[in-house]
Amino acid sequence: xxxxxxxxxxxxxxxxxxxxxxxxxxxxxxxxxxxxxxxxxxxxxxxxxxxxxxxxxxxxxxxxxxxxxxxxxxxxxxxxxxxxxxxxxxxxxxxxxxxxxxxxxxxxxxxxxxxxxxxxxxxxxxxxxxxxxxxxxxxxxxxxxxxxxxxxxxxxxxxxxxxxxxxxxxxxxxxxxxxxxxxxxxxxxxxxxxxxxxxxxxxxxxxxxxxxxxxxxxxxxxxxxxxxxxxxxxxxxxxxxxxxxxxxxxxxxxxxxxxxxxxxxxxxxxxxxxxxxxxxxxxxxxxxxxxxxxxxxxxxxxxxxxxxxxxxxxxxxxxxxxxxxxxxxxxxxxxxxxxxxxxxxxxxxxxxxxxxxxxxxxxxxxxxxxxxxxxxxxxxxxxxxxxxxxxxxxxxxxxxxxxxxxxxxxxxxxxxxx
Numbered sequence: 001x002x003x004x005x006x007x008x009x010x011x012x013x014x015x016x017x018x019x020x021x022x023x024x025x026x027x028x029x030x031x032x033x034x035x036x037x038x039x040x041x042x043x044x045x046x047x048x049x050x051x052x053x054x055x056x057x058x059x060x061x062x063x064x065x066x067x068x069x070x071x072x073x074x075x076x077x078x079x080x081x082x083x084x085x086x087x088x089x090x091x092x093x094x095x096x097x098x099x100x101x102x103x104x105x106x107x108x109x110x111x112x113x114x115x116x117x118x119x120x121x122x123x124x125x126x127x128x129x130x131x132x133x134x135x136x137x138x139x140x141x142x143x144x145x146x147x148x149x150x151x152x153x154x155x156x157x158x159x160x161x162x163x164x165x166x167x168x169x170x171x172x173x174x175x176x177x178x179x180x181x182x183x184x185x186x187x188x189x190x191x192x193x194x195x196x197x198x199x200x201x202x203x204x205x206x207x208x209x210x211x212x213x214x215x216x217x218x219x220x221x222x223x224x225x226x227x228x229x230x231x232x233x234x235x236x237x238x239x240x241x242x243x244x245x246x247x248x249x250x251x252x253x254x255x256x257x258x259x260x261x262x263x264x265x266x267x268x269x270x271x272x273x274x275x276x277x278x279x280x281x282x283x284x285x286x287x288x289x290x291x292x293x294x295x296x297x298x299x300x301x302x303x304x305x306x307x308x309x310x311x312x313x314x315x316x317x318x319x320x321x322x323x324x325x326x327x328x329x330x331x332x333x334x335x336x337x338x339x340x341x342x343x344x345x346x347x348x349x350x351x352x353x354x355x356x357x358x359x360x361x362x363x364x365x366x367x368x369x370x371x372x373x374x375x376x377x378x379x380x381x382x383x384x385x386x387x388x389x390x391x392x393x394x395x396x397x398x399x400x401x402x403x404x405x406x407x408x409x410x411x412x413x414x415x416x417x418x
Contacts, residue, residue, distance in 0.1 A: 021236075021274035022070060023295035024286030029063035029070075030298035034305050034339070036060025038332045041309060045322030049329050058251050059259065064149055065215055066267045071153065072219030073271055075160055076167065077227060085161040087360050092157040094358035096150055096299070098350050100129070103303045107144040110311050118143075129154045132207050135200045140207045146306055148207055155209035156216045167224050175225050182218040187261040215264060222272055231272060236284055239273035242266055294340075300351060301343035308342065309335050 035057030044050045079088075104127055111118050119142075125131045126143040132151035134140055140148050167175075189211060193201045204211060225231040234242065246266040250259045277284040312335070313319040323331050 019074070019275050019278045020287035020292045021278045021284040022074065022271065022286075024284075024288065024291035025270065025274055025295065026067070026070065026298045027291055027294035028286075029066040030294075030302050032057060032060035032063035032066075033302060034060075034336065036063070037306055037309065038335065041313065042320060042322045043309075043313070043331055043335075044328030045324050046326075046328055049326075053332075055251065059247060059263065062259070062263045062267075065260065065264060066271075067149070068152070068156075068212060068215035069219035069264065069267050070271055071156060072160075072216035072221075073223040073275070074219075075157075076164065076220040076223035077275070079164055088161050089157060091359045092154075094355050095351075096153065098354035098358070099300055099303055099346060100144075100147055100150055101127075102346065102350055103144045103147065103307065107307055110307065111143075114314060132209050132212075135203045135208075137199065137203075140203055144303065144307055146303055152207070152209045152212045156213055159213070160220070163220075167220065170224070172225070172228070172230050175221050175230070178221045179218070179225070182214050182221070183261045183264050186214050186264055187258070189260075190257045218264060218268060219271065222268055226272060226275065231276075233269055233272050233276075236270070236273040236277045236282070239266075239269040243270050297340070297343040297347040300346035301339055304342050304346065305335070305339045308339055 035053065037060075038044075039050070039053045039057050039060070042050075044053055104123075108118065108123065110116075122131070122139055122142040125134060125139065126147060129147065129151040131140045131142055132148045132155070140151075189205050193205050196204045206212075222231065233239065243266040246262050250262055254262065274284060274286055276282075278287065310319070322328060
């Protein structure tokens with residue numbers, strides 16, 4: 001047991017109201033997922049153009065991994081002592097369920113239009129976000145395929161208030177052990193899947209909520225270390241360079257079994273460096289107004305993009321055939337614009353007003369001047385630590401690092417993931 005004298009309680013210090021760099025980075029992650037799906041849907045038939053898309057977005061599915069890590073980070077970062085479990089759970093439901101419900105209904109309408117068969121049990125399972133627990137092929141990607149990641153997020157949300165007191169009391173050495181152990185556990189999934197029936201291996205490694213929670217807890221532990229002023233990671237420039245080098249190496253040279261582990265570490269370094277840059281008032285390319293807006297609508301964008309693309313391609317008769325010449329890239333850009341417009345409308349008229357209506361209000365939090373913040377540390381007085389408030393949806397392709405996201409809202413009031 002650890003006595004109070006050995007590990008003093010760490011109280012959150014005043015923090016900036018937003019972490020705009022994390023919001024901007026959310027759009028980059030959503031764009032990676034979009035590019036991956038655009039490639040796997042074979043919209044571009046011209047080999048030279050398709051080769052460019054494949055080179056850029058082969059690992060795009062890992063954008064969901066980013067959302068899961070970010071979700072763990074921002075929820076621990078922004079947690080307040082006065083919030084009850086009930087308030088936390090209510091706020092999470094208000095954040096993701098209205099958009100999910102709209103897309104669930106829209107997908108059923110599309111299925112009716114195309115006379116697609118719909119199993120009532122699968123529709124109900126998807127409605128209540130339990131589909132990620134069902135290993136039957138097709139069931140976990142039922143209705144709006146990308147919503148499987150919301151099923152995972154709901155599991156994370158259920159667990160976090162129960163685990164947070166333990167995380168707050170954990171010794172620093174234990175937190176560092178977890179930072180090392182969690183990526184290794186992700187790596188261990190490759191041999192571990194041999195223990196699962198072959199028909200369920202994709203579900204086990206890509207969808208099963210306890211497995212995908214490893215990424216969530218990685219972000220959560222890093223946030224606790226940073227919250228205590230104990231995190232030691234590279235700055236944003238170096239972290240971004242490490243990520244780009246990891247991305248290129250994973251695409252060209254590294255075996256698929258290592259992708260998820262390496263990308264998890266690279267994403268974590270970028271997330272922590274971007275958060276630290278915002279708190280300390282350092283330069284960041286990710287906090288521009290356009291990028292912040294794109295990040296704010298990224299959750300809605302993630303939820304609509306697969307449904308929109310598949311529906312239009314089926315309606316036009318171009319599903320699976322691709323477009324020759326310049327028309328292929330033009331169609332992809334058109335889909336990007338259309339999905340952004342729809343995401344903006346969904347964010348403006350569903351997500352935002354329903355959050356205001358359904359989520360319990362939080363008292364205003366004082367805003368501090370960006371810079372080092374002093375918080376208690378074991379055996380060291382006055383340690384510096386920043387503090388702040390801080391989703392393959394279609395189920396195709398190799399696991400490059402995640403399933404589908406929260407995508408999360410990195411705004412500090414209740415910045416979350418998706």
